Each structure stands twice: as structure tokens, then as C-alpha cells.
Amino acid sequence: MKNMHAYLLSGKNTISTEAEALVSLAARLDDTFIKAVEILLACKGRVVVTGIGKSGHIGRKIAATLASTGSPAFFVHSAEAVHGDLGMVTGEDVVIAISYSGQSNELSTILPVIRRLGTKVIGIGGNPSSDLAKMSDIFLNAHVEKEACPLGLAPTASTTVTLALGDALAVACLEARHFGASDFARSHPGGALGRRLLTHVYDVMRQGDDLPITTPDTPLTQALAIMSSKRMGMTCVIDKHGKPIGIFTDGDLRRLIQKEGDIRHYLIKDVMSAQPKSIASDALAVEAASVMETARVSHILVTDSNGVLIGALHMHDLMTAKVI
Incomplete structure (x- = not known):
């Protein structure tokens, strides 16, 4: 019973830590977020989301959310970009680069090349003084005071905040484009909503x-x-x-x-x-x-x-x- 109580307390602490990080994120959103949305809305190509490790996993979900809500997007793994996949990126695209430390070697390698294409870069990370922040047109600060992991090592609160930032960008673009239920259904023709809104x-x-x-x-x-x-x-x-x-x-x-x-x-x-x-x-x-x-x-x-x-x-x- 004692262990069970500890499990419950741990779960509540984790959720509370991540919730506090989200509240802090909402409070500090500013004009940089507005500019990031404007860059996405002005994109004539695709939104290319890139990252590595846990940031890569979060990036895949952000790309999927953007794509299903009216912002054509795809994910490119930063390590694969170094070895050829960078050829997918054009000057008309917008890149969302994700790294909490902002010092990812892979991003530091590909971002200068991306910038030379004329591609706009939106960086998401936890260090406003990092290389990622310096190489981005717009940097969105995903800093958290602490991770939910008691060792402070496993990305937990920071990945939650990054994911929320991606959702916030996607929803802001959705609303700006007046993307409605019928538009959503066309992106999900095999789902229940798609059948309800597309079947005559x-x-x-x-x-x-x-x-x-x-x-x-x-x-x-x-x-x-x-x-x-x-x-x-x-x-x-x-x-x-x-x-x-x-x-x-x-x-x-x-x-x-x-x-x-x-x-x-x-x-x-x-x-x-x-x-x-x-x-x-x-x-x-x-x-x-x-x-x-x-x-x-x-x-x-x-x-x-x-x-x-x-x-x-x-x-x-x-x-x-x-x-x-």
C-alpha cells in the first residue's frame, strides 16, 4: 500500500509540474509568436519540421497536426537531412527547427544551408542564447523551470511545452484560414468525421x-x-x-x-x-x-x-x- 501511495504521488507531481510549465508558457507568449504565425501563413511551399531524439518525436506530431489542419507539412529527421534529405527543402518552405538545448550538431550543420536558400526558420528551444536561437528568424522560447523527471534528465515538461507550442501554431493558423469542419473532414476521409461530412x-x-x-x-x-x-x-x-x-x-x-x-x-x-x-x-x-x-x-x-x-x-x- 505504501508503494501504491508513492506511485500516485509521483503521477500527480509529474502532471502538476507539466501543467505549471504550460501555464508559464501561455503567460510569456508575445509578439514573436504572432510573427511565427505570420511566417507560416505567408508560406508558399511546405512547412518542414525537423529535430532529433525526443525533439524529433515531438516534431513528427507537430508536422502531422499542421498537415491535418490546413498547413501542408512534413517531418525531416535532422540526421537524415545531413545525409541528403535536405534536398526536400526549398526556398519557398518554412522550417520549424526543434532542439531544447539549441546546440544540436545536426541542426547547426543544416540551418546555415537552409538559410542560404532563403528559407525562413522558426526555432523552438529552451535556450534563447543558443546557436538555434541565433540562426532562426523567429525563436519561440520553450524553456521550463524543471523537468518532471526527478533526475532532471528525461525530457518531460520540456517536450510537453514544445508540443503545446506546435499545437498553438497549428490552431492559430487554422483559425486565421477559417479552416472548418468540412475542410478537416477532407483531410480525414477515412475517419468517422470524414464520413459524416463528406457522404451525401x-x-x-x-x-x-x-x-x-x-x-x-x-x-x-x-x-x-x-x-x-x-x-x-x-x-x-x-x-x-x-x-x-x-x-x-x-x-x-x-x-x-x-x-x-x-x-x-x-x-x-x-x-x-x-x-x-x-x-x-x-x-x-x-x-x-x-x-x-x-x-x-x-x-x-x-x-x-x-x-x-x-x-x-x-x-x-x-x-x-x-x-x-
Whole structure:
């Protein structure tokens, strides 16, 4: 139990130390941060993030965050840059160079070459008097009073602060570019948000020969055969202009049998539900899901700008497309 208490205390101390470092960072952000954001926004090429060791790991995440929030970016390992990867950098790029000590041999080797290209350099480190600070157009101070590591050796608070600075740059650029949810979705087409914001009704609706359609005077028995063959659990009822005037579902059928018993003499117009829910084909699929959920129905019809039936959706179609 004594050891367990020590573990808990250690965890709390680590988090508190890093939280204090973040609060201190926020308090000292100044015009240099504004200038760094302006350099990133003016970039005509790519943002190239570079670093080595733990700074390299943090740099990879910063590059990934920038790239997914509207600032095209990639990571180049400083050691690899020394041996050829520096050829990826152009004069139209912006380099974010990360080194807490600011004395990385690899950065000290490549930054003069980068500067000769005319490339702007944003340095992030913990020593404003370091070589990195001197070779940067803008230097962002990531200094921390102490690391969370009790030995003061393992980068902990300093890497957290560096990561937060990268996030701050990315978010400031995102907001300046008015980068919205739809833009984010285009960067994440395989994710849940991407599917919700990029999938339209026309992408998932049933149409053509897959669509169960009847006219008002269709006998119910014939309508049931159409429903069975199309396997959608309903049939759309349209008028002579192709506009939907009703819908008849498996649920309607069960309720009708329970109430009437013999249903063979009915026409579909006698038993259909009038004024079915419909949606435009260019609406987002998630909007269709919302309408269906609100109305507590499993189907929704799809119409064109003239109100003509062109498709239909079952809730299962949205589930299959992973929209819901």
C-alpha cells in the first residue's frame, strides 16, 4: 500500500509540474509568436519540421497536426537531412527547427544551408542564447523551470511545452484560414468525421431498379411482391408525375394484418401512409439520419428539385456506410 501511495504521488507531481510549465508558457507568449504565425501563413511551399531524439518525436506530431489542419507539412529527421534529405527543402518552405538545448550538431550543420536558400526558420528551444536561437528568424522560447523527471534528465515538461507550442501554431493558423469542419473532414476521409461530412445522400441511396415503386391503384398483393423482390422493407407510392404521395412498410403490413386479417382486397392507396418523409439527394447523409431519427422512421425518400422520386434510404444503408 505504501508503494501504491508513492506511485500516485509521483503521477500527480509529474502532471502538476507539466501543467505549471504550460501555464508559464501561455503567460510569456508575445509578439514573436504572432510573427511565427505570420511566417507560416505567408508560406508558399511546405512547412518542414525537423529535430532529433525526443525533439524529433515531438516534431513528427507537430508536422502531422499542421498537415491535418490546413498547413501542408512534413517531418525531416535532422540526421537524415545531413545525409541528403535536405534536398526536400526549398526556398519557398518554412522550417520549424526543434532542439531544447539549441546546440544540436545536426541542426547547426543544416540551418546555415537552409538559410542560404532563403528559407525562413522558426526555432523552438529552451535556450534563447543558443546557436538555434541565433540562426532562426523567429525563436519561440520553450524553456521550463524543471523537468518532471526527478533526475532532471528525461525530457518531460520540456517536450510537453514544445508540443503545446506546435499545437498553438497549428490552431492559430487554422483559425486565421477559417479552416472548418468540412475542410478537416477532407483531410480525414477515412475517419468517422470524414464520413459524416463528406457522404451525401446520393452516395448511399437506393435508386433505379433497386427502388420499390408502385402506383396508387396497385393491388396490395402485387405491392407486397414488389417489396419482397426489392428487399427494402417498403414500397414508394408515386403519382402520374413521379412524385411520392405515400409509403407502405413492413411495419404497416404487420399492423394491417393484426387489425383486418384478410387484406387481399386492398389497393395500396387504401393502406399507404401519406406525406412520406423526403430529402434532397445532395443533402448530407447524416442529415437524412437526423430526419429519420426525429420522425422515428426507418426509411426516407429522395427527391429531385422538382419533387420527383429518384431514390430512397433505409437506416441500414447509413449504418453500412458507417455514417451512423
